Amino acid sequence: MICIPSEEFPFRLIFDSFFYEDVLKNALRNTPSNPPWTSKLTVINDRAKGCSRNFNTISQYIFDKIIEKDSVPRNRLRAMFMPVDEHTIEQIEDEIERTIKHAINLASLYKPHKALIMTSNETRAKYESNNHFKSSHLVLIASGEECLALIDFFYKKVERA
Amino acid sequence: MVISMNDTIVKDVILASDFKDFILSNITEIEMDLELKNDVLKYADNTLLEVTKGIGSLRIIDVKAIDDELVNDVLGTSR
Numbered sequence: 001m002i003c004i005p006s007e008e009f010p011f012r013l014i015f016d017s018f019f020y021e022d023v024l025k026n027a028l029r030n031t032p033s034n035p036p037w038t039s040k041l042t043v044i045n046d047r048a049k050g051c052s053r054n055f056n057t058i059s060q061y062i063f064d065k066i067i068e069k070d071s072v073p074r075n076r077l078r079a080m081f082m083p084v085d086e087h088t089i090e091q092i093e094d095e096i097e098r099t100i101k102h103a104i105n106l107a108s109l110y111k112p113h114k115a116l117i118m119t120s121n122e123t124r125a126k127y128e129s130n131n132h133f134k135s136s137h138l139v140l141i142a143s144g145e146e147c148l149a150l151i152d153f154f155y156k157k158v159e160r161a
Numbered sequence: 162m163v164i165s166m167n168d169t170i171v172k173d174v175i176l177a178s179d180f181k182d183f184i185l186s187n188i189t190e191i192e193m194d195l196e197l198k199n200d201v202l203k204y205a206d207n208t209l210l211e212v213t214k215g216i217g218s219l220r221i222i223d224v225k226a227i228d229d230e231l232v233n234d235v236l237g238t239s240r
Contacts, residue, residue: 028232038231072234080231 006049007157011114011140013044013150014057014103015081016095018120020066023147031148040155041080047158050111053082057106059098060085096123100132100139107138116140118147 027037035043041056048055063083066072084102092098103115117127121144127133128141142150232238 025236028236035228036232038235039228042231070235070237076231076234 006047006052007154008049009044009055009112009154009157011112011116012051012055012057012103012106012110013118014084014099014106014115015062015118016059016099016123017062017065018123019118019147020058020062022120022122023118023144027148033152037148037151038080040151043158044151044154045080045082056081057084057102059083059095059102060090061098062095096126096130097132100127100130100136103139104132104136114138114140116142116150118150119143 024037024041027033031037033040045053045056058081060083063077063081066077067074084106086102086105089098089101089105092101099117099119103117107113107115115138117139119127119141124141124143133139133141
């Protein structure tokens with residue numbers, strides 16, 4: 001029997017550059033995981049029921065910056081994250097506001113109708129003090145170790161035995 | 162029989178009915194690397210599931226060690 005587990009997760013994930021640069025890279029260096037965190041992200045993104053390959057989202061601007069700065073192969077990065085490019089939102093220069101508005105937009109338009117922002121501990125307060133974040137019931141936030149615990153939890157739901 | 166899929170096989174042949182027949186009579190496992198699987202399974206799912214019902218034991222496994230490559234890509238240690 002073929003076994004490709006999938007799971008309907010309670011909220012979509014949206015990542016910012018602080019997650020990528022601080023949380024993810026530090027975890028890869030200092031908190032070994034089997035499989036590695038990058039592979040767990042890929043598997044979660046792939047097996048999210050109803051939004052396969054579109055579950056882990058990131059601003060198109062950040063996506064392109066990572067490719068430009070770090071030379072990560074586009075297909076590899078795309079396996080982990082779907083770039084969201086809602087044009088009006090992408091014009092917002094402030095990354096915090098841009099990420100919140102992407103999260104609200106995704107949660108408003110598509111199932112699951114909740115989104116969770118993944119960021120660093122140092123950046124979390126900037127989100128929590130933002131009026132757009134405070135006024136939305138659709139958007140949640142996790143930071144630092146919480147993000148890793150959540151990735152682990154989601155991965156265990158969809159890992160193949 | 163175990164078959165390792167490459168891009169050509171998957172993209173050009175997997176949806177062909179004669180390939181389904183070939184699987185039904187010969188294949189017990191398909192080996193497919195993670196990156197390829199992510200790219201093709203979405204459209205190949207139905208066919209693979211249909212085939213699986215026929216033989217009951219088809220299994221896809223990840224064969225390439227791309228986990229480390231992905232880490233190196235993100236950390237820049239492959240460059």
